[in-house]
Amino acid sequence: MTAQPTGIATYNFAYLDDQTKRMIRRAILKGIAIPGYQVPFASREMPMPYGWGTGGVQVTASIIGPDDVLKVIDQGADDTTNAVSIRAFFKKVAKVAVTTETAKATIIQSRHRIPEHPLTAAQVLVFQVPIPEPLRFLEPRETETRKMHALEEYGLMHVKLYEDIARHGRIATTYAYPVKVEGRYVMDPSPTPKFDNPKMHCSPALQLFGAGREKRIYAVPPFTDVVSLDFEDHPFEVQTFDQPCALCGAENVYLDEVILDDHGGHMFVCSDTDHCEKRRGDSTSPSWGGRAEGAGGSGLATTPATSTPALRADPPHEGEGKEAE
Amino acid sequence: MYVAVKGGETAIANAHRLLADRRRGDRSVPALRLDQIVEQLALGVDRVMSEGSLYDRELAALAVVQARGDMIEAIFLVRAYRTTLPRFGYTNPVDTGAMQVERRISATYKDLPGGQVLGPTFDYTHRLLDPELAACAEVEMPAQRPVEPEAMPRVSAILAHEGLIEADGEMPLDHVPGDITREPLQFPMARDIRLQALSRGDEGFLLALGYSTQRGYARNHPFVGEIRIGEVELELDVPELPFAVPLGSIRVTECQMVNQFKGSAKAPPQFTRGYGLVFGQSERKAMAMALCDRALRASELGEDVVAAAQDEEFVISHSDNVQATGFVEHLKLPHYVDFQAELGLVRRMRAEYEARQNEDKAEDKREAAE
Secondary structure: OOOOOOOOOOOEOOEOOHHHHHHHHHHHHHHHHOOOOOEEOOOOOOOOOOOOOHHHHHHHHHHOOOOOEEEEEEOOEOOOHHHHHHHHHHHHHOOOEEOOOHHHOOEEEEEOOOOOOOOOOOOEEEEEOOOOOOOOOOOOOHHHHHHHHHOOOOHHHHHHHHHHHHHHOOOOOOEOOOEEEOOOEEEOOOOOEHHHHHHHOOOOOEEEEEEOOOOEEEEEOOOOOEEEOOEOOEOOOOOOOOOOOOOOOOOOOOEEEEEOOOOOOEEEEEOOHHHHHHHHHOOOOOOOOOOOEOOOOHHHHHOOOOHHHHHHOOOOOOOHHHHOO | OHHHHOOOHHHHHHHHHHHHHHHHOOOOOOOOOHHHHHHHOHHHHHHHHHHHOOOOHHHHHHHHHHOOOOHHHHHHHHHHHHOOOOOOOOOOOOOHHHOEEEEEEOOOOOOOOOOOEOOOOOOOOOOOOOHHHHOOOOOOOOOOOOOOOOOOOOHHHHHHOOOOEOOOOOOOOOOOOOOOOOOOOOOOOOHHHHHHHHHOOOHHHHHHHHHHHHOOOOOOOEEEEEEEEEEEEEEEEOOOOOOEEEEEEEEEEEEEEEEEEOOOOOOOOEEEEEEEEEEOOOHHHHHHHHHHHHHHOOOOOOOOOOOHHHOHHHHHHHOOHHHHHHHHHHHHOOOHHHHHHHHHHHHHHHHHHHHHHHHHHHHHHHHHHO
């Protein structure tokens, strides 16, 4: 991304040239007009590899303005390498303010999670999507799946879910759980855990989905019905964790399992790092001493799980949160 | 431990600093200059230009150095740069019949107008490592011949006189050639779009698919009608001027494959064509492209689609190495949120399975006791 010393290579605001942005904005508008419909667009090569968020980056680059405040998360966390890399990219090519705080961001680009903090109508959530076609693993051909969407022919998907129940006693899809948008298109919510599906329903925030390699954009406008597919006798349910976050004590949030040693010792912590830090910083929330779940030998009991919060007390992105203010 | 799973800005910066160091290598060895790469690793540069879809030797050479010689990474660098360039217009179709030919061979005719010209080829070299190259020995100047006044007609044109080969194919007058860099790929696609995708497709992938057609997976009896390598003129129509403006010349490799065809309900028995055209000098790529092009014409010619090489969605969706490498390598990114979801499910299903096993065992025991 560095401009060449000869000065022959220069880049536009937010990297993409204006013609490209216009093309992408048109695709976005079409996507908003037809909720859940996958709009083909002439995806560009981006300076990061396909499969690493190029779709989300193109959508963000097309909607971002100089006054926007950007938050980028990967797996719920602001400080995973790829989130750091994408945030640095926009800091460099668009010089926008960035933040890790969900409430302060105007645009949130995410891979695999929806923040725990409720979103508002002033925010846009941009998803990075690897395989936009919910029917792809049932039917590999694009020509066929497009026809199936056109005819609203979703029997195959219901049969798949039914077979899951027949074989495993439950629907064995835990992430990228298919949803029906506004009663019409079956849509892949990107590989977010199904835990996050209910957050998409009637969300006040605009939700945009970009798949760069597969060249598709789709959208869920604010306050749109997003219903996870299920059966009357097997209603959709989200994952539950039988313990709260070991760091902040939050319940009813999505947790990551952190391995503590090689004896099977592990603990569960918030996947949404900003949410977790907020709760720990807020003295009014019930504090939680930290808790480790030991499956291994007796040596495990001494694992100082409580020391981990101390490590994490330092803000991992020094100064970044401040720029947004 | 928790922190160790997550990366940070410092870690990334340090990693890239180390990369720059490794790229430079031993500082006592002189650094490579771009002109050395352009001149002495020319075919590598050609591949980067061809699959990077940008005809610029210097930028391709820069990409090769920056990528430490990793060709797909270099192609990626070039693509990510070219995609930001403005589009001024489209040149007129290139006339490869008027090429300044450096190499031209035909496997279908022993002699033909313009003759066979071997040019700078690896063919018929014995693949013996040459220690003299390591010693940087002087290289003698090439033999020269006077410029041929005779035109070099394409072999396809020679066959066409007899009516034995299918015509070039007519496009409707209002057909505007597609541009895969500006419009999304949609299936099924017209041949012009398909050829563009093949021309920037991965050499190894197309080579393997072309090879598979020779081994019987959609065999189409190919002959190399002609391969020619040389310089062609580019011309651009400018609205204000009554003539086309020459932009310069580029080096290309063209392969016309001639394929036997027994005829079908859709087409009479005749020779059919597969076509390959790539930037620079790359016969292997042009030939593989021509084999794939012909295989992909199966439905147009009324042949049964029985093999991977004939399947347009399969071939074109997977031929782009920048897309392929990105998606394969994205598996390195953290997936612990989805993995966690799967872990929970497998644990639950496993617990149920074991409970069932125990129940069965208890039942077996009871039955045995009875």
